[in-house]
Amino acid sequence: MRGEQNNIFAGADRLTIITYVLLVFLGWLNIYAAVYNEEHQNIFDTTQKYGKQLIWIGGATIIAVCILLIDANFYTTFSYGFYGFFLLANVLVLFLGREIKGSKSWFRFGDIGIQPAEFMKFAASLALAKFLSNSTIIVNPNFRLRLKDVIKNYRNTFYALIFIVLPLIIIKFLQNETGLAIVFIAFVIVLYREGLSVNFLIFGILAAILFVVALIVSQITSLIIALAVICAASFLFIPRNKKSLIMVLLVFGGASGVVFGTNYVYNHLEPHQKVRIDVLLGRGTVNLKKEGYNVNQAKIAIGSGGFFGKGYLQGTQTKYDFVPEQDTDFIFCTVGEEWGFVGSTCVLFLELFLILRIIFLAERQRSDFSRIYGYGVAAILFFHVGVNIGMTIGLMPVIGIPLPFFSYGGSSLWAFTILLFIFVKLDANRLLILR
């Protein structure tokens, strides 16, 4: 018993760790393929990105071990502390950081760059878990429509949202890192698991659909008319009283707001963001040599892989720099081209397996904190996988976020490692927690 307790892997979920190691190893191999250079064939060459990634991986291993060594209570106790620390770091980076590609989000330590926004994810997960484990956001379904009751029922939801929205705002509007900021939306999944009304999600999804439709349909007025007709028609099927009339009018007003808001939002996007949306929705004429270049080249690389792929290091598209950012955000292109449909599917399944495993582990936790944190991890990972791979195969707009454990980059690898291993530690510790 004693010996087992000394082992840092005691109680740690082996499947999770094996999947993690597998993903990191495959990622490293693909980074080597993506930046493959005949002059530097040594995979350990630290002047090259694959050599550097190896150093990052080494660092990640140390971090993982440290996390497992530290007492689990440390994370629960200092949840808000982490949150506050990294929130501060994200603000400080605006003053102390170096500007890269129009956004000030990197701390430079000599040759090494650290992006605090990456670490905000696990900090926010911890803080959210801490908050939600002490307060409920479940709404009494029969509460009366009075300001006092509304506040009482929704106050905690509002606070929870603040934990999410605060870093989002800082990262999006101050650091100008849309991709890193938008990830925080994933926490809605956590809120849903902890009791957020389905109605919110339905309204959110409907609003998103309306947003897309409004972008595709050029005639805004005809869309409004169509909405009015639908609302009028729906009046036939619901009890005609004052309350439902107000409801229908509210829905119509909200929908119209979304439609008009669409135009406003779209017009206030940055040009490259507009273009990415245009490319995805096929709006207007997309020039494949300019704005449509990335996505088209990514699709070409993946599509040309075929069923079994071209073979390791045989991908002409990724090897010869046709795909931009192929070692980071577009790393999946290398997988698609060189490993084909078989390899792509394997990678997708590995990522999915890890996420589902985390959900499974989360559900077996005795403490609410551990469960909520687990869902945060799953949600963050899923969001990254969904958006990253979706954009390379043309199902999502281009948003610059990495593929977890795969993409080149120390910050993201370390941040994902911390995110995951805190959960592994919490899970390993689950039996010691008394309910």
Add this chain to the structure above:
Amino acid sequence: MSSNVQLAERKFIIGGFFCLIILIYIFRLFYIQVIDDQYVLAARNNALRRMTEYPVRGYIFDRTGKLLVQNEPSYDLMIIPKETKGCDTLALCAVLQMTKEEYLRRYKKACQAPNSPRKESVFEKQMSAPTYAALQEKLYRFNGFFVQKRTVRKYPRPIAGHLLGYVGEVTKEKAEKDQYYREGDYIGVTGVEKSYEVELRGKKGVQLAITDVHNKIIGRYMNGKYDTLAIPGKPLYCSIDMVLQEYGEKLMKGKKGAVVAIEPATGEILAIISAPSYDPNLLVGGKERSRNFTKLYYDSLNLPLFNRALTAMYPPGSIFKLIDALIAQNDGLINRTTTFPCAMGYPPMGGKPKCHAHGGGKSLIGSIAVSCNSYYSYVFREIVDQKKYPNFLDGYNHWRETVKTFGPGTRLGTDLPYDKPGNVPSVEYYNKVFGKNGWRSNTIVSLGIGQAELLLVPLQMANVVATIANRGFYYTPHSIKGVGNERALDKRFKEKHYVGVQNQEAYTNVIDGMQGALEPGGTAYTNRLKDIIVCGKTGTAQNPHGKDHAVFLAFAPRDNPKIAIACIVENAGFGNTWSAPVVTLMIEKYLKGKTERPEVEKRMLEANLIDPKIVVKSANR
């Protein structure tokens, strides 16, 4: 607690949602990777650069093996705008002797569609040798520029421009239709260059190189597994005799018209001349070619680019009487002794068509020798109104169809592009002109003497005389002996075409008459040759464009004929005066190598019949 259990159920919704999204991605992946193969093609296009190696175009020789067309190396300066960073532009401008503005103009052109900044396009076409030499030395300083070697045509003798045709840049439409060509490639535009384009061009070689996104060459694709070497074009052995062609062109200098000489036993064209002609060297090269072409194209007085030998349709005039004589004999309507009256014209129509003083009604032989118009008006009517056909329209159709077997009214199917069919008017045509039942054989009697709507191109005239020399058949006239060292020749040129007249006695009689034309009393007596029996027929073709066209056709020697030749000189007058000398001089040249009539040769070489002050519309086009 119950709410907590309910919430725990949400794990299935969340997990299910994750699985659903991943499943959608897998379907999408399956579609773009396995089902849709457009990306495979796009990838290949992306990563491969096709580097073309242009083959040497085939040489062209004459029938005796003398070189007619050869090649000269030519150097195009190519540019890839994206790679010109660091290029010593000033030095380049100095070498090319162009201004900075011109450089920028061309640079911009190379960047715009259909060119691309990442793809190579021609910057300077066909640099001169000194420019190329100077450039080659400094090429390492001109980033983004390289030299593409090609060849251009060179003609050792400035002859046979119409026959040989020229090579020019392929049109956009052609390049789109034909996979072989890319814009900027060269292609045979007219003449044998066009007819034998596929054989002459050879096959382009392709080297596939892998390029990166910057179009920089990184290596060979599959170690050169799919590379091909350029296959040089095959040599072409023309059937023309260079000496005869050149001599004929000299004789036709200062005249408008055409000469076509055929070897009757093979149908090979020995010489084909359209005058005025041009030096084929003018239509070589890039800038100069277009400048010279424009000049030639707009020479409306001489129409030097107009190939009269194939496309000018002339009324044949009296030479057509030969065909009438053959058909009438074949139908048993006349024989060697048949005579018809002549009263300085055709009596039934009050002396029209007119005739000339030749002393009394002639027999068949004499009628050919003196070319009696009245005789052949009668002969034409005999054929059209013969008893066999109660309706004269059937008689006319019989005449027309038999004439067409000799070639007139149909395209001969020669290997040279753009020959015209000429015209033998149809019954429908006359019904339209005169009204149904509004015409009789007499109405169109001038067809019998080769006038009215009858039109032949010079090639057809030569084919008629070759047919007579062969006594009843011809080979489709063609301009080559063969392609490549194996002398490959399309089998359609080895096929005998029998005409509608196979009565050998009829040919003997007609040939006797043609021989008589160059004997005392004959129309071409003054052009007789001392020791070669020439059988000829003069023609003086009335035409709506001015003075009569001088026509003469002949073959020689009478037995075992070696050459059949037809000549027409536009608006020159009597056939004997202007065409017969050309024909007989060329016969002498071909058969003996030189003329024994230097005074005739001198007169013909010096004669200039083109009056620059008078613009006469040339023949029907």
